[in-house]
Every structure is written in C-alpha cells, then in structure tokens.
Amino acid sequence: MGNIYLMTTIVDRKVANKYVELYQDNNLHVMFVTLGFGTVANDVLDYLGLESNEKAVAYSVIDENSWSTIKSELQKKLKIDAPGGGIAFITPLSSIGGKKALQYLLETDEYKKEEESTLKETTRELIVVIAEHGHTDLIMNAARAAGAYGGTVIHAKGTGVAEAEKFLGVSIATEKEIIYIVTKTEQKNAIMQAIMRDAGLDSKAKSVVFSLPVTDTAGLRLIED
Numbered sequence: 001m002g003n004i005y006l007m008t009t010i011v012d013r014k015v016a017n018k019y020v021e022l023y024q025d026n027n028l029h030v031m032f033v034t035l036g037f038g039t040v041a042n043d044v045l046d047y048l049g050l051e052s053n054e055k056a057v058a059y060s061v062i063d064e065n066s067w068s069t070i071k072s073e074l075q076k077k078l079k080i081d082a083p084g085g086g087i088a089f090i091t092p093l094s095s096i097g098g099k100k101a102l103q104y105l106l107e108t109d110e111y112k113k114e115e116e117s118t119l120k121e122t123t124r125e126l127i128v129v130i131a132e133h134g135h136t137d138l139i140m141n142a143a144r145a146a147g148a149y150g151g152t153v154i155h156a157k158g159t160g161v162a163e164a165e166k167f168l169g170v171s172i173a174t175e176k177e178i179i180y181i182v183t184k185t186e187q188k189n190a191i192m193q194a195i196m197r198d199a200g201l202d203s204k205a206k207s208v209v210f211s212l213p214v215t216d217t218a219g220l221r222l223i224e225d
Helices: 012-025 043-049 063-079 099-106 136-145 161-167 185-199
Strands: 002-012 034-035 052-063 087-092 125-132 152-158 175-184 210-212
Touching: 012 052, 012 063, 034 125, 034 175, 043 161, 052 063, 052 099, 052 210, 063 087, 087 210, 099 210, 125 136, 125 185, 136 175, 136 185, 175 185, 185 210
Parallel strands: none
Antiparallel strands: 002 052, 002 087, 034 052, 034 152, 125 175, 125 210, 152 175
C-alpha cells in the first residue's frame, strides 16, 4: 500500500447511485456525498445531449493501489470518459489527524506509511474536517483559537456507518458537515491538534480531520496583512 489521496467524483445526480455501488463493490464504503450544480450553459448541455447540470459530489480517501483498480472500473463499466460521463480525480493528502481516523477512512489497520510527497513543501494547506451535523461552532472556535481565520461549511451525507463503528468504537450519524479551512502550513498542526482536542472523536462532534497541500492561493493576502 502506498500514498493516500482524497478522491473526488462529480457526476450527474441521476446516476450517482451507480458510482456509489461500484465503489462499494470494490470495498470502498466510507464516502461523503453532497449535491452541486454544474456551470455549463444550457446550449452546451443541449449540444452534449444532457438534460440537467445537477451534480452529485462524492469524497472518499483511497490508496494508490485501490485508485488504479477503481479508475479502470470507472472507465470500463461506467464509461466515465464518454461525453457527459462525469469526472473523478485524486489529490494527495499531506496528513490525517490520528490513527483511528486513518483506519476509518481507509477501512484498514494495515496501512504502511511511505515517503512523504514533495507537495508537503507548499506554504499553505487545506484542512478538511468531517463532523456530525450541527457542531460547526465547536469546531471553528477550536480552529480560531489556534490561529485559523475562518472556514466554509458544506452539508453532506456519509456512508459506511458499520465500518466507522468497527474502527472508532462509536456510533456515527449519516448527516455530516464538511468544513474547509485554508491556513499557512506552519499553523496547520496547531489547528488540527486543537480540533482533535476540543471537537475530536471523543467529543459530540466526532470530527475526522485531514489536510491537503495547496500549491497557490488568491484572496488571502489582505486577511493575513
């Protein structure tokens, strides 16, 4: 088992269940699904023969070997490369907040860490917090106390409840909130540790925290100045 990634899948809402079923057939059960809208103009939709730009967005954590298998399945079984088929892509993770969270997200206790990605040399990180619905204030209070400026909240539905209870030993609700926090790399550890301490798996928020490298940003300079 090698590096780990956040896999994002964006497809038409009408066929989202097919993608979820394919992932589950390949032993990928822990996913977080939310709704979105495409920005393609109506005339482009008509040209492509698409009826709607309503999208489903699914997030899951995956290792590189599993990605190779799932990518092949997406191309062969669901024809994701066909026009209007959707998109799936992976982004390397730079850190995960705690062993239990890692076991839960990967559904295994056998992960072996390899060399860290060179993208960890970036100056900013995106902290992703996945938590029980209704606990944003608890999470953001902890994050701000550790130096975070703010965050963005997305409502989502989680899957893989049975797997969560196996690794975490707690009951997990399906209604989730995903919180995005962009921060300087040197502040990342303090913010993640604060969230884990005040709103982690032992709290009512039951937060799972990980981070992604950010290669560049726009719009943060005035806040930081």
